[in-house]
Amino acid sequence: MADIFSGKVALITGGASGIGRAAAIRFAEEGARVFVADLNLDGAQAVAAEIGGAASAVQVDVADYASNQAMAAAVMAAAGRLDVAFLNAGYYGAAEGLGTVDEDLFDRLIAINLKGAFNGIKAVQPVIADGGAVVVTSSAAGIVGHPGNPAYSASKHGVIGLVKSCVDAFAARGARINAICPGGVETPMNGIPDVGVVPAGSLPRVPLRGFGRAQHVAELALWLASPAAGFVNGQAQLIDGGLLSTFAPVVLPVGP
Numbered sequence: 001m002a003d004i005f006s007g008k009v010a011l012i013t014g015g016a017s018g019i020g021r022a023a024a025i026r027f028a029e030e031g032a033r034v035f036v037a038d039l040n041l042d043g044a045q046a047v048a049a050e051i052g053g054a055a056s057a058v059q060v061d062v063a064d065y066a067s068n069q070a071m072a073a074a075v076m077a078a079a080g081r082l083d084v085a086f087l088n089a090g091y092y093g094a095a096e097g098l099g100t101v102d103e104d105l106f107d108r109l110i111a112i113n114l115k116g117a118f119n120g121i122k123a124v125q126p127v128i129a130d131g132g133a134v135v136v137t138s139s140a141a142g143i144v145g146h147p148g149n150p151a152y153s154a155s156k157h158g159v160i161g162l163v164k165s166c167v168d169a170f171a172a173r174g175a176r177i178n179a180i181c182p183g184g185v186e187t188p189m190n191g192i193p194d195v196g197v198v199p200a201g202s203l204p205r206v207p208l209r210g211f212g213r214a215q216h217v218a219e220l221a222l223w224l225a226s227p228a229a230g231f232v233n234g235q236a237q238l239i240d241g242g243l244l245s246t247f248a249p250v251v252l253p254v255g256p
């Protein structure tokens with residue numbers, strides 16, 4: 001692929017780090033004018049500077065609707081159009097099972113991951129271009145439960161319901177909306193630097209034997225937003241190295 005987003009404008013939330021940063025770089029490589037949006041303005045500015053050209057940084061708190069509206073307005077004021085919104089900002093928190101998820105963490109996860117997705121969808125829908133596309137980051141934990149962080153899993157399940165429910169609203173504008181569902185990815189959210197190498201076998205249940213890379217997920221977002229995926233709509237696409245393709249091995253009782 002080359003220059004598939006030439007003349008187009010792409011907005012990427014959570015763009016200061018991990019998957020969002022990798023996507024911002026890829027969309028720019030394909031010719032898009034990129035707006036890197038994040039709560040972390042310094043980080044967003046660093047990514048925009050890394051990309052160079054017409055890339056810009058925008059500060060947004062996705063948990064706040066007015067902030068999302070201001071983000072969309074800033075893109076429209078600066079670029080006059082919005083072709084792609086990759087609504088990817090997210091939060092995990094320190095959780096290791098139900099007992100460690102208190103009410104505050106639950107509220108924060110729902111506010112950022114679920115309400116944040118709702119806010120972004122609501123803010124971009126009125127301005128998305130005909131032929132445009134929205135991609136929202138859910139998770140493999142949005143498809144199956146995640147005992148380590150039930151609130152995160154609930155928030156990401158909700159994202160898929162939102163995406164499916166908004167197909168008609170976007171179709172009315174000639175645009176598509178899909179979700180992506182990464183499994184474990186090497187990003188700061190997992191305490192792993194984007195450039196790191198995770199030892200083989202560290203996630204033994206993943207058939208590809210490890211974490212995915214932010215670049216893997218960026219490629220999926222890029223494809224889903226591109227004309228090549230022009231008939232893919234309302235889907236929740238896993239990208240997990242095969243993690244959810246089988247159930248966990250169980251020890252079956254020995255028969256008679």
Ligand SMILES: NC(=O)c1ccc[n+]([C@@H]2O[C@H](COP(=O)([O-])OP(=O)(O)OC[C@H]3O[C@@H](n4cnc5c(N)ncnc54)[C@H](O)[C@@H]3O)[C@@H](O)[C@H]2O)c1
Binds near residue numbers: 015040112116139
């Ligand atoms: N890394 C994984 O294994 C994994 C797996 C499945 C899904 N995801 C999802 O992928 C997305 C990207 O995560 P990542 O792994 O790149 O993590 P990351 O921590 O590297 O990046 C997340 C970004 O979101 C930003 N952010 C957090 N709260 C925000 C808010 N309120 N407003 C605006 N920006 C905010 C952070 O500042 C950060 O730049 C998230 O939605 C995450 O839940 C990640």
